[in-house]
Amino acid sequence: MAKKNNFTVLVIEVIVVVLAIIGITFAINYLMDNININANTADLAVDYTGNLTLPSTSLFPISDSSVATNTENVMRVNFTVKGASSNPTNKDIIYDVILSDLSIDCQLKSPYLKWQLNKNGEKLSEGSFSPTFDTIKDGKLYLTEIQQDLPSNSSTADSYEFIMWLSESCSDINNCTQEQDQSNMLNKTISGKIETILYTDSKKELVREPGDNPGCPNPPKLVDNMIPVMYDGTNWVKADTTSSTSTYGWYDYDKKKWANAVLVSSTNRNTYVEAEVGTVIPESEVLAYYVWIPRYKYKVFNVAKTMGTDSYNAKTTGIDIVFEQGTSSTGEIKCNNYSFASATSSATNETCSGTNGQYYTHPAFTFGDTELTGIWVGKFEVSGSTTQIKTVPNVSSLRSQTVSNFYSAIKSMQNSGNVYGLSSDTNKVDSHMLKNLEWGAVAYLTHSDYGRCNGSSCEEVTRNGNSSYTTGGGNYVSNVAQSSTGNIYGIYDLSGGAFEYVMGNMSSGSGSYTYNASRAGSNFSYSASTAKYIDTYAYGTSYGDQTAYNRARLGDATGEVVSSSYTAWYNDYAYFVNSSAPWFVRGGNYHDGSYAGVFYFTYDNGDAYSSHSARAALLAL
DSSP, X not given: OHHHHHHHHHHHHHHHHHHHHHHHHOOOEEOOOOOEXXXXXXXXXXXXXXOOOOOOOOOOOBOGGGTTTOSSSSEEEEEXXXXXXXXXXXXXXXXXXXXXXXXXXXXXXXXXXXXXXXXXXXXXXXXXXXXXXXXXXXXXXXXXXXXXXXXOTTSOOEEEEXXXXXXXXXXXXXXXXXXXXXXXXXXXXXXXXXXXXXXXXXXXXXXOOOOOOOOOOOOOOOOTTOEEEEEOSSSEEEOBTTOSSSTTBOOBGGGTBOOEEEEEOTTSHHHHHSOOTTOBOOGGGXXXXXXXXXXXXXXXXXXXXOTTOOTTXXXXXXXXXXXXXXXXXXXXXXXXXXXXXXXXXXXXXOOBOSOTTSEEEOGGGEETTEEOSEEEEESSOOEEETTEEEBOSSSBOOOSOOXXXXXXXXXXXGSTTOTTOOOSOXXXXXXXXXXXXXXXXXXXXXXXXXTTBOSSOBOOOOOBOOTTOBGGGGOTTTOGGGSSSSSTTSOOOSSBSSEEEEEEEEOSSSSSOOOOOTTSOSOSOOSXXXXXXXXXXXXXXXXXXHHHHTTOOTTSSSGGGEEETEEEGGGOEEOOOBTTBOEEEESOOGGGGGGOSTTOEEEEOSOOOTTEEOOEEEEEO
């Protein structure tokens, strides 16, 4: 009995501490505006009364049982509705009550943020802001389950109370067995308007459409001496990592604002690392810009990698992306992941379980035996020299290097005594040349609602057509159409610019996976410990037929996106690695015209060419 009591007390203490911390710092700032009335017929209107302007306030966790009597931590909106005197008397008018222009931080899309709608003193409907209850569409959430009869102007008005509150993680704090940490909801914001919509049609009952909870992107994981930045319209400045909605908010993927961070020269590094939010980080001091790609799963549209297959119109409307939490892998589809170091002699093409329409945790977020919350990807093609790599805009990219020279130069960014301030401990930080699957992770996020799509259509990333191979097209601030997001926060040079070598290699022989060095030089020493730096592909001799595309890896943006022989989405070139050329090249060249693009892929032998560059990746482990 004593053990049971002690356990109960311990759980209560944990929960009370969590809630006490939230009680001190937690705030949902709601900015509900005046009640606006929308009428879908010009001669219909509503008379309403009530205090329609809400003061800014904060919500603290409370038990559901105390909502009715709580006067401090429940948001209440009271209003009345009836027909206007100008309404026709020969029509039966009905209406819905909705939340519109709804803007909500993704952390608040939670079953713990609840609402209730009361009509004439009785509960009419209730729910939460979790997508598992109902999907918010076009910034609208319907509160009424069935359309209501609008009282005439001479009748008694309908009296409404809309209430919203943050529910404690346990319904009974004295018998709590959960340890739900709600701290990720700290200082988050919800805003919107209450509206009524009028109809003269027959009543319809609402069919709610719960969706897969999209979750929030994993917060960027900075390495030592990496500085979070945002663009203030003129300069890159130190970002506010605590809020997405403040003046210097770091990121908001729902608004296509991807997280950016920089490495700076040692001259003023400590000053910038310790600087206040809003401090300008001069471009002249930046050695490398990176963009965060959070861990996600995607709805698979062509699991068999069959030419011309697009099971849910992903090309036109966008790839369905769901951010995953932490390092969880919730995708139903599983694939074998061969490497040259571990595959058996019978290893052939990749095989995957599952069917189209199921989700696959993108394999780029598995690095050897380590699961990642996300990856930092170079914002531009590499520049500088092999002794000091840079990733900066408006300069000529580094070219005329073999695959292995690019790999070694990017890897050496974390050598002891490096100028970037990176730790040389590869158990904490890892700098490496971008892999083919990592390119695929960028490409799929780009071709989603978080990148260049808007829910119903997508636009192609504009080609960097600069004949001098200038990163960002020569003026990246103006050339935002060349970005993965269509704004300055995305990744550049994904289409055109220089050809980009990536670490993707085809086996030198059939029946087993054997590293194919080709003429790429000897700097890359392949072994079991370096296998994680290269994506492997089965041997083959063809490069533009179904047999070739069958050798693709799910998630690498090759075989899945092929429309016909030699052609991927947006008419991009689609030439697969083969026995003559085992190294993948991505993005196309500035002179490739419409054939260049995010989904462009071709083969090469790994040699140094004046048209070929590469890209850096950085991991916080």
